Amino acid sequence: MPEHTTTVFPTAITVARALVVARWLTLLWMIGVVVVSSEREAIEHPLAAWMCVAGVAAVSGWTTWAVRTEPARLFRTGFLVVEAALAIGLSIVDGWVFEPGHVFEVSQSLATQYPLIAVVSIGLARGPIVAGAVGLTIGPAEWLGAVLNEFDAWSARHVISIVATSLFYAAVGAVFGWQAQLLRRAEADIADRRARDDVARMLHDTVLQTLALVERRTADSDPDLARTARDADRELRRFIFGVATRSDESLEQKVRTAVDRAAKHHDPAHVTISVGVLDNDHHAPATVQDAVAGAIGEAVANALEHAGAAHIVVFVDVDDDGTVFASIRDDGSGFDVDARRSGHGVDDSIVGRIRDVGGRSEIVSSPGAGTEVRVWST
Amino acid sequence: MTTPIRIVLADDHELMRAGVRGELGPDFEVVGEADDAEGAIDVIRARQPDLVVSDLHMPRGGGLAVVEACATICPIVILTVSEAERDLLDAVAAGAAGYLVKSAPIDEIRSALIAAAAGEPVFSPSLAALVLGEFRRLAKSADTNPLTERERQVLQLVARGHTYKEIGAELDISPKTAENHVRNILGKLHLSRRSDLVRYAVEHGLD
Numbered sequence: 001m002p003e004h005t006t007t008v009f010p011t012a013i014t015v016a017r018a019l020v021v022a023r024w025l026t027l028l029w030m031i032g033v034v035v036v037s038s039e040r041e042a043i044e045h046p047l048a049a050w051m052c053v054a055g056v057a058a059v060s061g062w063t064t065w066a067v068r069t070e071p072a073r074l075f076r077t078g079f080l081v082v083e084a085a086l087a088i089g090l091s092i093v094d095g096w097v098f099e100p101g102h103v104f105e106v107s108q109s110l111a112t113q114y115p116l117i118a119v120v121s122i123g124l125a126r127g128p129i130v131a132g133a134v135g136l137t138i139g140p141a142e143w144l145g146a147v148l149n150e151f152d153a154w155s156a157r158h159v160i161s162i163v164a165t166s167l168f169y170a171a172v173g174a175v176f177g178w179q180a181q182l183l184r185r186a187e188a189d190i191a192d193r194r195a196r197d198d199v200a201r202m203l204h205d206t207v208l209q210t211l212a213l214v215e216r217r218t219a220d221s222d223p224d225l226a227r228t229a230r231d232a233d234r235e236l237r238r239f240i241f242g243v244a245t246r247s248d249e250s251l252e253q254k255v256r257t258a259v260d261r262a263a264k265h266h267d268p269a270h271v272t273i274s275v276g277v278l279d280n281d282h283h284a285p286a287t288v289q290d291a292v293a294g295a296i297g298e299a300v301a302n303a304l305e306h307a308g309a310a311h312i313v314v315f316v317d318v319d320d321d322g323t324v325f326a327s328i329r330d331d332g333s334g335f336d337v338d339a340r341r342s343g344h345g346v347d348d349s350i351v352g353r354i355r356d357v358g359g360r361s362e363i364v365s366s367p368g369a370g371t372e373v374r375v376w377s378t
Numbered sequence: 379m380t381t382p383i384r385i386v387l388a389d390d391h392e393l394m395r396a397g398v399r400g401e402l403g404p405d406f407e408v409v410g411e412a413d414d415a416e417g418a419i420d421v422i423r424a425r426q427p428d429l430v431v432s433d434l435h436m437p438r439g440g441g442l443a444v445v446e447a448c449a450t451i452c453p454i455v456i457l458t459v460s461e462a463e464r465d466l467l468d469a470v471a472a473g474a475a476g477y478l479v480k481s482a483p484i485d486e487i488r489s490a491l492i493a494a495a496a497g498e499p500v501f502s503p504s505l506a507a508l509v510l511g512e513f514r515r516l517a518k519s520a521d522t523n524p525l526t527e528r529e530r531q532v533l534q535l536v537a538r539g540h541t542y543k544e545i546g547a548e549l550d551i552s553p554k555t556a557e558n559h560v561r562n563i564l565g566k567l568h569l570s571r572r573s574d575l576v577r578y579a580v581e582h583g584l585d
Contacts, residue, residue, distance in 0.1 A: 204435075204459060205435050205459075208459045209391055209394060209459055209480060210391075210393065212459060212480035212481040213393060213394055213397045213480070215481055216397070216401075216480075216481065216483070216484060217397060219483070230481075233481065270483075272482060272483065272486065274502060274503045274504045274539070275504060276503055276504040276505075276506065276507025276508065276537050277507065278507055278510055278511045278514070278537075311539065312539075313503040313537075313538060313539025315503065315507055315534075315537045315538045315539070317507075317510075317534070317537075327538040327539075329538055329539040329540075331539075372538070
């Protein structure tokens, strides 16, 4: 999993800092245990005990330095191996340094906290599986420690105790690693979105403004350039709004795409198309949304091709019960609704489409007064 | 021809200002320009124009700051690239007379500016849709809808592209009454936004 070594998400550094503090506290605790146990003459190998303390002190010191200078070091494999080795080593040596009979007694030991720190630290850097696996090794290490402690009165209770120890550390490592993974993903998402929003805003403020100007200034003098600018404007806008919103298309996006597609080959200098979509939380089924967007596209295409409209207004509203209402209005030539019953695109492409999803439609028009197509999804 | 409309242009893009200035025609006289919000506020206070055309996104506050500071001096029309923006609604709620999309044909921009200078709200269909959505959101959070049924009807007809005249005919009222409804709706938007803020401040213990 090479990407882990390079990506240290912000919260991970905070946790790494907390772990450094925890290491120093552990060190103090261990010193206390060794001193008190020495007074009680419970330690058989004092040198080894102090070496354990020295090991933890060395790691504490090094991690303090690392977290202040280059925290990424704390997430590299080399350090994580040292961390795991120290946890396992302490668990083994813990049995050996004390007098025989120490293990399984209710007395202080050297290796309770450090394995906890190790599995959290590994979980943070490598996720639940690796941390869980390291956690599992703590039980067997303690068993080895017990053997070194000359413990031989094995019973089911002791076996259960060791299995429980393994499961405990494995669970801590796995749960923490899992949470760290979720956090990492969330923070990556946020950073990603922020970067995209920045790009979108920048394009919006600079390129789109310029395109709008080019489009207008060349509308009469150079219609081809105006059209190119318009197309670039549309594509860019779709891209910006596409990436700045959720990936699954909303009703508004579907409507805007349908309108853009219908208007693609028309000179923007002579027609303005305004689109207002009032989408609320009561989503209509996807088939209904597609049918409405399709009908809107057809109505806009009709207005552009046959009516010679200068303004087209598309309005879409979603009711509290999920019913979609759409109105497509143009100020074009209009027609006599009664005189033209069928044979025209209107019937199949709009009325039929809406009827297929159980909706109804209405066309209001008269010669010279523009046209309004209204559709309801139920 | 009567006296030209004295206008202030605020846009951080020199090119855009030059474009608008060049195409306004003899009905307008540009009496001041600014490339950021603070500069615009100074120029507007000094020149007391008939109308302001301000970009939405500008350094030091943007169009919203200009509207907040100068909406009582003269009508302010916001120029924007995209009409689907929340900031735009904020500006309108703060008292902007309306907005224009930068890609609109120049004839339309011209006639909209003349209407705005005469005190008419430049209220386009898509802005009406945005405002309708905003009131619906407000109604959900405050369990009373500040709009009357008639106002809602008027707003929906504007959103569907009807002119004041057509709305008048459809609802059996005069076009002037339809326009007044729109003015009231904008006033309510302004008020509800403010009471929203007050409520928020009280709930969160801010002064």
